[in-house]
């Protein structure tokens with residue numbers, strides 16, 4: 129008596145792997161259209177520049193699946209970078225530990241506020257975003273001070289590498305695999321889906337809802353900080369005025385990757401595909417040459433709208449299936 | 450069951466207040482190991498609230514809980530679950546987007562190497578567990594793609610699989626078919642043999658007499674009666690629930706809603722109110738033909754997954770069809786459009802009310818008036834007086850228990866939420882009304898009232914299509930019955946042939962054929 133309508137399965141596959149398919153298609157089109165696109169150098173540069181967004185997007189995926197949103201990641205990315213550059217004068221350990229502790233703390237506080245007081249994630253993390261950015265401006269004289277990286281071991285973390293790819297790329301890959309296991313194969317991951325899919329129901333099923341939320345925001349804060357750390361190592365400096373609007377790019381990548389903004393569904397593979405997709409679009413627009421980078425935002429925006437519409441239709445097809 | 454055994458769970462003088470209502474007022478209840486304890490009462494009597502006090506969802510304002518002989522206060526449902534109290538809540542409380550297996554195993558997934566979830570084993574175990582409940586399905590599918598009945602079986606399997614000393618079931622049969630109810634009962638009997646205490650809430654009295662040992666009747670948050678069930682006559686039980694005299698109940702005919710079945714009318718020349726032809730949808734419907742004449746109540750019978758809800762959805766355009774057409778009063782309806790259906794006067798009370806109907810944060814008044822607004826307004830201006838009147842009539846007739854018409858619907862008890870939705874559809878007075886499980890979760894008193902209302906509407910010339918897994922309700926309410934099986938109409942019963950036995954026979958007959 130089992131019904132297995134093919135339509136429903138197709139729409140589920142599209143939902144989960146649509147970004148990957150479009151990514152592959154664009155890569156093929158790009159290689160045919162532009163000679164300089166399909167070079168190892170270009171591919172490496174797309175991957176390297178995407179890795180920082182990807183790290184943040186991994187954390188954001190957990191947040192969005194749990195039914196929340198984290199607007200503070202752009203600010204934390206910068207915060208982490210500046211603290212890393214500042215800390216590097218005391219050696220590699222401080223350069224890593226200081227920013228991670230600080231960003232983790234901000235994430236933890238946000239998570240506690242959201243989980244314990246029931247305040248809206250949008251509001252709490254908006255406050256976090258503004259607060260951290262204000263703090264940045266204050267300690268850097270309105271962005272005039274730039275902290276330079278003083279430790280060469282630390283700089284190598286961002287600039288060194290293997291086989292044409294820098295260490296941050298490998299770190300991202302490791303994190304992505306770990307995140308996948310965490311999400312799909314641990315109780316914590318299941319709880320994240322359950323909280324996002326039906327919060328009151330999850331509570332009745334015995335899921336520790338508040339704790340799950342706290343962990344999710346803690347993780348997002350830590351990962352945003354880590355991305356900032358690696359970026360500071362790459363640039364050998366902590367620049368305070370970067371990262372404005374970064375949170376929106378990250379959210380866009382996650383949603384393009386098939387994670388539902390309403391929570392309860394999504395995954396890491398999609399997110400990575402979404403990040404790379406935005407990177408490829410950027411690269412293709414650069415190939416065209418005479419288009420400004422502002423144009424990239426227009427394309428990304430259109431693409432995002434398309435994805436959201438498609439998700440609604442696919443979701444409908446699945447429900448009716 | 451030994452009466453002398455110490456209670457495993459005991460409520461002593463429990464009180465619970467919500468703004469404007471005293472939901473529980475000094476309720477005491479002792480639950481013995483190995484007994485099935487029925488908890489009954491009208492909608493809003495406080496059954497679910499008591500259960501939620503047992504399981505740590507609500508903190509009582511007064512009184513105490515004794516579990517295993519010592520005073521206890523569970524802080525969260527998780528604490529209660531860990532202590533061995535397992536619950537199926539009134540609203541199926543699972544995660545619709547997660548797969549069947551993950552829902553079933555959430556919180557106790559089998560671990561493999563490195564403490565990571567062993568998915569292969571998880572799927573295998575889930576399949577095995579569900580097969581024990583007669584559910585054969587792809588456990589990797591999202592739960593929401595399955596019918597309500599299957600979802601409820603998953604909830605049941607989940608609750609029972611947890612190592613429990615007390616299993617609480619708040620209206621577990623509301624979306625189950627007779628066959629699944631049998632499965633449930635055998636599960637309950639097994640629990641009982643294992644010495645587990647079961648709390649059983651239901652508005653279907655037959656079921657209570659079949660599985661329960663003792664009964665506690667709640668009325669307006671107080672215990673009206675506790676005692677062995679077998680000694681309690683059915684009418685007496687109803688009288689206790691409603692708080693009326695036994696004689697009044699007996700003469701009032703509250704339980705038996707009987708009337709003469711309308712004979713098939715002279716249909717030559719007349720047009721059916723709605724005629725659906727060859728409704729087809731891959732895997733679900735295989736050419737279903739249904740006609741409903743004005744003034745007729747047509748029942749749809751059949752097992753779960755037979756395509757009854759899908760037929761109704763197909764008629765109103767809520768299910769995309771591969772083939773088939775719907776003709777309303779002689780005019781073909783544009784398929785796949787609910788707007789067109791509503792405009793033509795066809796409306797559906799959906800089965801899954803939570804997902805498809807109720808607007809939790811709006812008031813009772815707004816929820817009732819919502820669909821009727823166009824007919825209650827002139828040039829876009831709504832007449833408040835008319836709304837008040839309709840709302841008042843339905844709140845009274847269906848006995849909707851709310852602090853006021855302005856109370857948000859989400860604060861009402863489960864059954865009262867159902868009544869609000871039912872009122873919404875009855876209030877719009879369409880030409881054709883499709884009712885999918887209209888009395889699910891509604892108490893005995895209001896049930897008779899619903900049937901009377903439906904009958905009145907039919908007398909006024911409305912065509913009604915009635916879907917109910919409660920055979921008694923189908924037999925009492927319908928003039929004619931179509932039996933569906935696997936997306937096909939396999940039998941039609943009318944006149945004196947409309948009996949529970951004949952419906953069952955019609956389902957079984959075909960079943961034997963296709964199985965053989």
Ligand SMILES: Nc1ncnc2c1ncn2[C@@H]1O[C@H](COP(=O)(O)OP(=O)(O)OP(=O)(O)O)[C@@H](O)[C@H]1O
Pocket residue numbers: 467468470471472490491492493494495496497498499539850851859860861862863864865890
């Ligand atoms: N969260 C809440 N806020 C306000 N009032 C509530 C809330 N939950 C329940 N109530 C009220 O408490 C009373 C008892 O409700 P309860 O859900 O326990 O009834 P019930 O016996 O389970 O009824 P049903 O048979 O309809 O499920 C009702 O009047 C209801 O409106």
Ligand SMILES: [Mg+2]
Pocket residue numbers: 496497498539619862863864
């Ligand atoms: Mg209830």
